[in-house]
Amino acid sequence: MGALDSAPGGFSGSEGSPIAILVDDDTEVRDSLEELLNSVGIESISFSSTQEVLDAELPDRPACLVLDVRMPGLSGLDLQHLLLTKGIQTPVVFLTGHGDIAMSVQAMKAGAVDFLTKPVRDQTFLDAISAAVNADIARRAAATVSRKTMALYETLTPREREVLRFVVSGAMNKQIAFDLGISEITVKLHRSNMMKKMNARSLTHLLSACQSLPAEMR
Structure with a gap:
């Protein structure tokens, strides 16, 4: 699978233009959403089933998935679960005419950005898309x-x-030298070399950078 890996829609960042990936078996719904997104300068692509998405090579750009719940084959909730098991973290917005509280709770617990019901206000939908894509931009930047x-x-x-x-x-x-059984001067030398290799301008900078390392490495 491909990507499932400031703009008119309220997006921030510059890692390629964002794209909304629409998955709905209702042609009229897909066409309407694409028209709405295009009207505010947001690119979109659409699919009529979850299997089409899984078979597609999607662009490697900030994105969000807009999923219906009930569709032929895998449901939108099934697709969300499958993507999570594959480690694919593209943010999901659900838009359905057949949702209930139990479905919305399941979707949100699994990390969905929003769970909307049809018909939906244009601005409500666009706000959800904006939040989802901004979340993906932040996730990709952190990665x-x-x-x-x-x-x-x-x-x-x-x-x-x-x-x-x-x-x-x-x-x-002094404590490092004692614990490692080396001189304090040697510790200072290793520390200086380490800071240079980590491109750390200060201790604060080093600590911030190391937050992205696995816990066992820091």
């Missing part, structure tokens, strides 16, 4: 930072990684 931080971490020597963990935990150089 990029995480990948860059991990790449920097991989350049550290085993000793520098040990020092990093001590520094992140708040230990002073």
Whole structure:
């Protein structure tokens, strides 16, 4: 599967123009939503079934999925669950004419941005799309930072990684030297090299960057 991996719709960020992925077996609904989105400059693509989405190669851009609940084959809720099991985190907005409280609770617990019922006000729908795509922009930006931080971490020597963990935990150089059985001067050298390799301008900057590392690495 492809991507399921400031603009007129209220989007922020610049990682490619956002796109709404519409999945509904009602042709009139799809056409109406596409027309609405296009009227405010938001690109969209549409599918008549969940299987079509799974078979498609989608653009690698900030996106959101707009899912009906009841459709032939996998339901919208089934698709949401399947995407989560595959680690695909594209935000989901449900838009259905057959929803109930139990469905909405299930969808929201699984991370849906919103659960709307047909007919829906244009602005309500656009607000939900805006919130979903902005969430995807933020998620993708965080993933990029995480990948860059991990790449920097991989350049550290085993000793520098040990020092990093001590520094992140708040230990002073003297304590690090005692725990590692090395001199304080050696600790300072490793610490300096570690900071340079991590592109950390300060301790605060280092701590912020390391938040994206797995817990066992910091």
